[in-house]
Amino acid sequence: MAMGQTTTNAIMERRAGDDEGPRANVNGAPRPRRAREILLAMVSSLFAAGALLACTPTPVIRQHAGDLDLTATRLSLPADIPAGGIGALTWLGGLELRAPDRRLGGLSGLLISPDGTRATVVSDKGYAVGFTLRHDAEGRLTGLAAGRIAPLRGPGGGFLTDKLDKDAEAMAHLRDGALAVAFEHNHRLWRYDNAEAPFSGVPVPLAPPPALNGLGLNSGIEALSELADGGLLAIAEGREDASDSPAYLWRGGRWHGLAYRRDGGFRPTGAALLPNGDILVLERFFNLLQGVRARLVRVPGAAVRPNARLSGPVLATLAPPLPLDNMEGIAVRQGPGGATQIYLISDDNYNALQRTILLHFALRE
Numbered sequence: 001m002a003m004g005q006t007t008t009n010a011i012m013e014r015r016a017g018d019d020e021g022p023r024a025n026v027n028g029a030p031r032p033r034r035a036r037e038i039l040l041a042m043v044s045s046l047f048a049a050g051a052l053l054a055c056t057p058t059p060v061i062r063q064h065a066g067d068l069d070l071t072a073t074r075l076s077l078p079a080d081i082p083a084g085g086i087g088a089l090t091w092l093g094g095l096e097l098r099a100p101d102r103r104l105g106g107l108s109g110l111l112i113s114p115d116g117t118r119a120t121v122v123s124d125k126g127y128a129v130g131f132t133l134r135h136d137a138e139g140r141l142t143g144l145a146a147g148r149i150a151p152l153r154g155p156g157g158g159f160l161t162d163k164l165d166k167d168a169e170a171m172a173h174l175r176d177g178a179l180a181v182a183f184e185h186n187h188r189l190w191r192y193d194n195a196e197a198p199f200s201g202v203p204v205p206l207a208p209p210p211a212l213n214g215l216g217l218n219s220g221i222e223a224l225s226e227l228a229d230g231g232l233l234a235i236a237e238g239r240e241d242a243s244d245s246p247a248y249l250w251r252g253g254r255w256h257g258l259a260y261r262r263d264g265g266f267r268p269t270g271a272a273l274l275p276n277g278d279i280l281v282l283e284r285f286f287n288l289l290q291g292v293r294a295r296l297v298r299v300p301g302a303a304v305r306p307n308a309r310l311s312g313p314v315l316a317t318l319a320p321p322l323p324l325d326n327m328e329g330i331a332v333r334q335g336p337g338g339a340t341q342i343y344l345i346s347d348d349n350y351n352a353l354q355r356t357i358l359l360h361f362a363l364r365e
Contacts, residue, residue, distance in 0.1 A: 066148070066149065066150075067147065067148060068099055068101055068104065068129065068131070068147030068148055068149045069099055069100055069101065069147070070097060070098070070099045070104070070131055070144060070145075070147030071097075071098050071099070072095040072096065072097055072098075072143050072144045072358075073095065073096045073098070074093065074094070074095060074142065074143070075093070075094030075095060075096055075323040075357065075359075076323075077091045077094075077322070077323075078321040078322065080321075081321070081322065084364070086316050086318065086322070086361070087296070087314070087315050087316025087317060088315040088316055088363060088364050089296070089315065089316045089342070089361040089362065089363060089364070090361060090362040090363075090364060091360075091361060092139065092140045092141055092341070092360040092361055092362055093140045093141035093142060093359075093360045094141070094323050094357060094358065094359045094360060095141060095143065095144065095357065095358045096323075096355050096356065096357050097144070097356040097357070097358060098356070099147065101149065102350075103123075103125065103127055103149055104129065104149065104356065105123065105125070105347075105348050105349070105350040105356060106123040106124040106125050106347050106348065106349065106350055107121045107122075107123050107129065107328070107329060107345050107346070107347055107348075107356055108121075108122060108123060108124055108168065108169045108170065108222075108269075108270075108328040108329050108345075108347050109121065109122040109168060109169060109170040109171035109181065109182075109224070109270075109329055110171070110270070110329030110330060110331045110343060110344075110345045111171055111173070111179075111331050112133070112331040112332075112333050112343050113333070114333055114334070115333075116133060116135060116139075116333055116335065116341070117132060117133055118130065118131075118132060118133065119131055119132075119133055119144075119331075119343070119358070120171070120198075121329060121345060122152070122168035122169075122171055122181060123168060123347075124166065124167045124168065124169065124184070124347065125163075125166050125167075125350070126151055126152045126159075126160040126165070126166030126167070126168060127149055127150065127151055127152065128149070128150050128151075128152055128168075128199040129147065129148070129149050130147070130148045130149075131144050131145065131146060131147040131148070132144060132145045132146040139335050139336050139341075140360070141343075141358070141360035150199060152166070152168060152181075152199060152203075153199075153201075153202055153203065154202075154203065155190070155202060155203055155204060155205055156202075157202050162186075163185075164185040164186045164217070165183070165185075165186045166183075167183055167184040167185045167186075168181055168182070168183050169182050169183065169184045169220065169221060169222050169224075169328075170182040170221060170222060170223055170224035170234075170270065170271075170329075171224060172224040172225050172226045172232060173226045174191070174226065174232070175226070175230040178191050178192060178193045178194075178198070179191070179192045179198045180192075180206060180224060180232060181203070181224075182220070182221035182222075182224045182234060183220070183221075184217075184218065184219075184220035184221065184222070185217045185218065185220065187208065187212045187213055187215055187220045187221065188205060188206075188208055188212075189205070189206040189207075189208055189221070189234070190203035190204065190205055190206060191203060191204045191205075191206050207255070208255075209234065209248035209255040209257070210255065211246065211248075211257065212236075212248070215236055215238070215246065216239065218237070219236060219237050219238050219239055220236055220237065221234045221235065221236050221237075221248075222235065222236065222237045222267075222268055222269045222270065222328070223235035223268045223269060223270050223271035223281060223282070224271060225271035225272055225273050225279050226273050227251075227273065227277075227279075227301065227304060228273065228277035228301055229251070231249060231250050231251040231304075232249070232250035233247065233248075233249055233250075233271060233279060233304055234247065234248045234249075234250075235247045235248075235260045235268045235271060235281070235310075236248075237267050237268065237269070238262075238267070240267075242262070243261075243262060243263075244259040244260060244261055244262060244309065245259065245260040245262055245267065245268055246259065246260075247259055247260045247310060249304060249305070249306060251306075256305075256306035256307070257306070257307065258304075258305070258306060258307055258308045258309070258310060259308075259309045259310065260281070260309075260310045260311075261309055261310060261311040262283075264285070265285050265286075265287065266283035266284065266285045266293070266295055267283060267284060267285075268281050268282070268283050269282050269283065269284045269327065269328040269329075270282035270327075270328055270329050270330035270344075271330065272330045272331055272332040272342075273332065274298070274301075274332055274340060274363075275332075275334055275338075275340060276301070277301035277302075278298050278299060278300055278301045278312075279298075279299040279301060279304065279310075280296055280297070280298055280299075280315075280330065280332060280342070281296070281297045281298075281299055281312075282294065282295075282296060282327060282328070282329075282330040282344065283295050283296075283297060284326065284327055284328070290319075291319075291320055292320075292324055292325065292326060293317065293318065293319045293324075294317075294318040294319075294324065294327040294344070295314050295315075295316060295317040295318065296314070296315045296316050296330075296342070297311070297312050297313070297314055297315070298312045298313055298315050299311065299312040300312060315363070316361075323357055323359065324346075324357075325346035325347075325348060325354055325355050325356075325357050326346050326347045326348065326349065326354060327344050327345070327346050327347075327359075328345065328346065328347040329344065329345040329346075329347075330342065330343070330344055330345075331343045335362065339362050339363070340362065340363040340365065341360065341361070341362055341363070342360070342361045342362070342363055343358060343359065343360055343361075344358070344359045344361075345357070345358050345359075346358075
């Protein structure tokens with residue numbers, strides 16, 4: 001269920017000087033040059049292996065909400081790629097996001113308001129970011145404005161300070177309008193109740209899947225989606241050498257185990273509910289020779305049941321020379337005329353060689 005006009009004032013307003021709370025309880029632009037693409041692929045591959053965590057600089061921590069001096073550069077589709085030639089997708093625009101505030105980065109979970117005017121994102125450094133989107137008369141993404149940023153709070157009311165607690169990776173609506181947020185490293189799910197300003201209050205821990213704490217530090221939930229029947233689907237990244245990713249289904253008041261099929265080196269990083277009840281899963285791929293890739297897989301809604309092994313057709317594979325980075329967040333809405341519109345956002349790992357980009361597509365049914 002959409003939570004309506006999730007505006008930039010959804011970012012909490014409490015100012016500096018708040019005490020830090022206790023640690024949360026786990027149970028409670030221009031086309032890039034070839035050299036730059038190679039460097040990006042190398043950095044991305046290191047991150048995929050976990051090595052980048054040790055060499056990426058930590059942004060300056062400011063424990064307060066405030067305006068974000070956010071700017072965007074429009075990205076162009078390469079001349080040799082037709083707008084409607086990206087699998088089942090039609091290109092509707094792209095933006096590269098920048099800000100002098102070093103807190104901006106690491107964006108993973110993404111939500112877009114039903115009218116397409118507002119974006120809400122969470123980061124792996126424990127921030128929530130909100131900004132206004134601009135589209136032209138034909139509904140194509142052209143720019144943004146009115147950015148806000150704020151640190152996330154824990155169930156005790158204090159800001160998250162431990163780096164293992166901050167890694168917010170995915171968001172999903174709940175049927176009553178609240179938000180569920182999945183965290184990695186210190187694996188957990190939290191519920192933010194206020195539908196209009198979800199990060200202005202204190203979260204409540206959700207009961208985690210029984211097997212969640214058995215995942216590796218960097219192998220937790222990356223994809224989280226509401227289901228048409230009010231349930232919740234969570235997909236973990238899982239071990240690099242595994243053929244399946246662990247997945248969990250909340251239905252009937254309890255968690256059920258299932259699996260998500262992986263192939264070709266792609267791993268799940270995001271999920272969103274399609275208007276017909278199917279689930280659109282975003283996957284990423286890193287390879288030193290091929291660089292960075294992403295693809296979209298459509299999982300039939302009827303297939304999401306306990307003990308299932310989820311899979312589905314690939315709707316599109318995204319690869320250079322398309323503007324691309326470490327795509328981690330996905331959101332879906334219905335645009336003018338009922339067309340399904342898809343937004344993807346990248347996690348730049350707080351690395352100067354990578355970019356924060358927001359891509360916009362229409363799905364051709």
